[in-house]
Amino acid sequence: MTPGDNGASTPEDDDPFGYLYADGQARGAQPPSGGGYGYPNSVSRVRAVGERQYAQPQAPYGQQQSTVPQQGAYGQPNAHYQAPETLPGGASTGRQSMPPAGGGGGRRGPNTKGLLIGAIAVVAAVVIGIGVAMINGNTDDKSGNQADASPAQSQSGKPSPSNSASAPSGELPKTDASALQLVGGATKATDLPGARAAGGTYVGGLSTVGASVTWTVDIPEDGAYTLLARYNNPGEDQSMTLTVNGQKYGSGFNFANFTHQSNPKLAWTESFAYPTLNKGSNSISLSCVPGDKCDVLLDQLWLKKGKVGRN
Template sequence: MTPGDNGASTPEDDDPFGYLYADGQARGAQPPSGGYGYPNSVSRVRTVGERSYGAQQPPQAAYGQGVPQQGAYGQPNAHYQAPETLPGGAPAGRRTAPPAPGRRGPNTKGLLIGAIAVVAAVVIGIGIAMINGNTDDDKSGNQAGTTPTQSQTSSPSPSGSGSAAPGELPKSDASALQLAGGATKATDVPGAKAAGGTYVGGLNTVGASVTWTVNIPEEGAYTLLARYNNPGEDQSMTLTVNGQKYGSGFNFANWTHLSDPAKAWTESYAYPTLNRGSNTLSLSCQPGDKCDVLLDQLWLKKGKVGRG
């Protein structure tokens, strides 16, 4: 047995590689059509999606038939046929795949209706919140208007009216009281505690007076205090309580024992009995009185407490 020959009883076509041997070629063995020397193998290049399954395929060369000779490198193969030229080949243009059945685009109408519903719900919620807020404000405003708070107090009365805040007794600048008979306001001597340093002078004249009307919460003994200036010898003026002369008068002694008017400001007092309600107190210069003083302030204390 020679290489490439399997015996007289075996056809040469049974050996797929018989064409490689000289005796096989002498018997007419030819390389099979297709690729790589395997029978019936076909190697054709097609564009993706171009092949139609189930369509009639082009006839293939029979096993053992001659294959076209390949041309020189770089030259086209005269026996090659493009897939488009074969029966059942791809058409000239590319086919567009049909849309999948049952699929539709997004439901824009449904999305729009949903968005409108959300916006409407937000607007309604804001409106309800605003109505509730206004209602709460109205309620709180009514409550504030009908019930006084603890910070509300009565307005203070003028210093010359003789009225005081609840729980306090009146106090007044002498210059704010009723002046008569030559009593006048002055500011020449420093040291007065009245507003603007204004005090009452001109009392050293018979008939000069200072009258103070006060409201008292209850009847009883009180201390009437006066702040004044006296740099000389002791002085005394007539005190009248509700039209009645009190004792021997009001003592304006020189308690500082100083001769400098700017440093001679001091205090004195008396113990009148006052009625509940309005009371009139008057300091006047009567015959026999010594009235050379400067009167700064007057105030009251409950009971007999003295100066301070």
């Protein structure tokens, strides 16, 4: 090709910016107005469907034009959109339904049958446990009743003497005279008020020779003790024989009229002696022998540790 004017430009020699230069303006180049590039007889190039951009503003010179297609207004169809089913080999227009969850023929609820079986098993276990506990409880009760019904080995088959008294822990015994062993003319009576024994019962008839009362008592340790007696004597002083473990003790037990009352209702008083006792069982007797003065009413007897008197 020789230099010079070769006439109208060919498509491959199109210069879209020819209108900016003097030679392009001489050839009649015009700014683009929606069609070709501004040259006379410019060729409109064919583009593939969806490639051409509609109503896209031209970017200024030197800037890259955006290739992102504009979105249509919400709810309006996009001019560049083509449905897949309109293209060759496009997706099927039929709507495929999703299989139900769980792989069954339809939606299935919770496994109520399994829950019911589990609940029945729990109830059965509770009922069985209660039955076993009741059976064991009845067995224990029966064994306990049988143990209670049999007498303890430490218990004696013989009744303890009524005149053997037991005292609370730390205290020495005390007894009513009417609960003692009575011999001879010694008898129980309740005619005179003022006795402290149970039921107001005291012992009379001691003035008869051979009459006596005997007290069998347990002592925690050997030593001297005070034997106290409550009695009634409205007359002259009296004295009876005191025997400890079969041995006569001293000159006798003094039953003096310490109240100096002649009225029997007011003549209740106390006296004491100091016998020596052994650890364990001891026998204490008050008896009326020839030469004694025994006209008294005997109410109660008790012991104190050591020689302490009536206080």
